[in-house]
Amino acid sequence: MIMIEEPKLLYEKLVEGVKKAGQCGRPIIVSITSKIKYQDPILFFSACKDEKGTRIFWSDPNQELTLVGVGSELTFETNGTDRFSWVEKKWRKSLQDAIIVQDEPVPGTGPTLLGGFSFDPLKEKTPLWKSFPDVKMNLPKFMLTNHKESSWLTENFFLKATDDPDLITEIAIKERENLFKYGGNASLLHNAYIKEEINPQSWTRIVREATESIKKNELKKVVLARELRIFADKPFSPEHTLSRLHKEQPLSYIFAFESMEDCFIGATPERLAKREKGHVLFTCLAGSMKRGNTAKEDEQLGNDLMNDPKNRQEHQFVVDMIGEVAKKFCKDVCVPDGPVLFKSRHIQHLFTPIAAKATDKSLLTIIEAMHPTPALGGFPKNAGIEKIRQVEELDRGWYASPIGWIDYKGNGEFAAAIRSALLQGSEASLFAGCGIVADSDELSEYEETRIKFQPMLSVLGEEKT
Numbered sequence: 001m002i003m004i005e006e007p008k009l010l011y012e013k014l015v016e017g018v019k020k021a022g023q024c025g026r027p028i029i030v031s032i033t034s035k036i037k038y039q040d041p042i043l044f045f046s047a048c049k050d051e052k053g054t055r056i057f058w059s060d061p062n063q064e065l066t067l068v069g070v071g072s073e074l075t076f077e078t079n080g081t082d083r084f085s086w087v088e089k090k091w092r093k094s095l096q097d098a099i100i101v102q103d104e105p106v107p108g109t110g111p112t113l114l115g116g117f118s119f120d121p122l123k124e125k126t127p128l129w130k131s132f133p134d135v136k137m138n139l140p141k142f143m144l145t146n147h148k149e150s151s152w153l154t155e156n157f158f159l160k161a162t163d164d165p166d167l168i169t170e171i172a173i174k175e176r177e178n179l180f181k182y183g184g185n186a187s188l189l190h191n192a193y194i195k196e197e198i199n200p201q202s203w204t205r206i207v208r209e210a211t212e213s214i215k216k217n218e219l220k221k222v223v224l225a226r227e228l229r230i231f232a233d234k235p236f237s238p239e240h241t242l243s244r245l246h247k248e249q250p251l252s253y254i255f256a257f258e259s260m261e262d263c264f265i266g267a268t269p270e271r272l273a274k275r276e277k278g279h280v281l282f283t284c285l286a287g288s289m290k291r292g293n294t295a296k297e298d299e300q301l302g303n304d305l306m307n308d309p310k311n312r313q314e315h316q317f318v319v320d321m322i323g324e325v326a327k328k329f330c331k332d333v334c335v336p337d338g339p340v341l342f343k344s345r346h347i348q349h350l351f352t353p354i355a356a357k358a359t360d361k362s363l364l365t366i367i368e369a370m371h372p373t374p375a376l377g378g379f380p381k382n383a384g385i386e387k388i389r390q391v392e393e394l395d396r397g398w399y400a401s402p403i404g405w406i407d408y409k410g411n412g413e414f415a416a417a418i419r420s421a422l423l424q425g426s427e428a429s430l431f432a433g434c435g436i437v438a439d440s441d442e443l444s445e446y447e448e449t450r451i452k453f454q455p456m457l458s459v460l461g462e463e464k465t
């Protein structure tokens, strides 16, 4: 039996919450966190099938922190610009007078929002991303938090003055009992799919035209993406996909956001910013090369990447822009002299970490200023966004956008949602993009996107031959 807080304590806090909601004239968050026996996060995600459509999975590199949210007690979602400050205001307001019960102040426990943003609220929307608005951040009903080998369960309530604490306690106890009923083995599922590349010739033409715009000094860099649609013999399983991503991409952020019938899932190596205990960490990741077949070839390719002027230039735009944001919103900013290599299973990148001390500027304020970095949009920022809006034959939806979490103390982390797929039953759309500078070659960039599809293709099953 898993130790969760006493029903008596739960009941007392619910009574207190309902009373406070009456006094304040608005709903009140009651959030109770208990340390529980270690739980496997993917089994937990899989067991909560009844909450399909609301489940969220997040784990950081090496799985130092994993969050699994199920159910939604409170959701902030809207379309349009201004969404970062909109969420921030709503979240702060909802937290006023919150009743939070927690023994240990572990980041990522207690009331925490999980979710993400779309790439560009001003780009025309298509039905593809109908389940994902320009922002959707969710306070889950239940959230499992794993820090290395320890687990906590947070249970959230958004109480109105008219709620009945007896009834809510009774329902909460039943729901909890169902939470940990694990069974089945998702890893037995395996899909066979066929691929459809969407407009590949048109994409290479757009890339070539972008290099011409850059040569004419209209902008310095733009990241152009393309879509691959796959069709399988049976529905894709988020739990199966998560479990394979965990095995194949241990150095990446693994994420899954369910929304209605769809699931946006992936393994991104690209942190945007993490704020924890007064520190803010940023990652600049741009400039790519395939992995070698032997250690020697891999090392050679890594050296080529480190010494390639085109890739160094692509990378430097990212370092300069993120460095500027860090200096504007943080203090004691430390930018290394040059990049190192970051290697994942299918691809290697130039990588520069930036560290700083936090000020009173919130994580969402920083993310708003960063998005999209020149690794996802372009440089200068607005010229990049406009170029993408004009020329890309693609609805990016949440691809290349900030996804992550923030807790009630302002700790949190956001990553850029690349190396990702939108699962829609037995069909899926995959996305991959490349930084284009003046001397980019469209066929090499096309080849680079092919490599960037690999992390998702390899976990979604086998191509039918």
Ligand SMILES: C=C(O[C@H]1C=CC=C(C(=O)O)[C@@H]1O)C(=O)O
Residues within 6 Å of the ligand: 223, 225, 270, 285, 286, 287, 288, 314, 349, 374, 375, 376, 400, 418, 419, 431, 432, 433, 434, 435, 452
């Ligand atoms: C936009 C993507 O990758 C970005 C991140 C790392 C390296 C990149 C590059 O070398 O072009 C891209 O800027 C993607 O994978 O879809």
